[in-house]
Amino acid sequence: MCIGRFVFGIGGESLAVAQNTYAVSWFKGKELNMVFGLQLSLARIGSTVNMNAMQPIYDSIAKSSAFADAPSYQVLGVSLYIAMFTCLFSLACALGLAFFDWRAKRILKTSAATTGETITLKDMKTLLLSGKLWLICGICVAYYVTVFPFVGIGLVFYEMKYQMPHATAGIANSLVYILSAACSPVIGFLIDKSGKNIFWVMAGTLLTLGCHALFAFTFATPFLPTIIMGVAYSVLAASLWPLVSYFVPENQLGTAYGIMQSVQNAGLAAISQLSGSLVDNNGYLILITFYLVSPLTPVSSQHPQ
């Protein structure tokens, strides 16, 4: 299983790096935030379908006469084979993209997704010494560790703190992603219109901070902070990722997004472990208080655009 997850991590995150680089190369100066919002929206539709569909798929296979006496690992294996078809669909889309890129290159007599220049060791050094890049990485990791691990343990949180039945807790937990799927393109469009990415990054961070405060210190309906968190997360994601393209030259974008994803994932790996141990040893109040402190890092590391 660990090997499978390792390969999955390499594939998924490389895909994200390539997607971001293509998006900037094709849409810079033309509604880039909206394109990132749209990309985010489709990714979150995928996450929501995954969160809600895998258990029913597993249950229906287990109940089917063909697998009535099958051990659970076999039922799981068949469920994962079904999931594999969405990866094949993704591969088909990537091949379609390669075709359009090749066609654009042929028609425009240029490389569509790159400037033709490749990154040099000197560029790499400049990039690694760029304070702006590390600030964005800091914002990214400090913000995302308060959202992804929270959604990861959200189901049990809603069940335990708010005494919700399993199904209602599942709906509450997927609301962050459902809302993000619905509103990211619109938010991206609004960010394009205002052109103030850093303002929106701060707004997304502060709103998320407010949500964690409501989760930690009140027993008011959790649906309100969850809904606000869905919107805040969309605001942050649609404004933060395109920001890289404002100061990193096009031939270094892939490397810059690769560094950003690595830093984000290193933080997520550590904080997911810490979240589990904080919940087990200290309870949810301490965990949410920890989430409350983490976004303060992005707020304090931002300065006006």
Ligand SMILES: C[C@H](NC(=O)[C@@H](N)CCCCN)C(=O)O
């Ligand atoms: C845009 C941003 N993408 C990421 O954070 C990637 N590392 C992919 C994460 C996939 C999460 N299951 C985002 O999704 O907000």
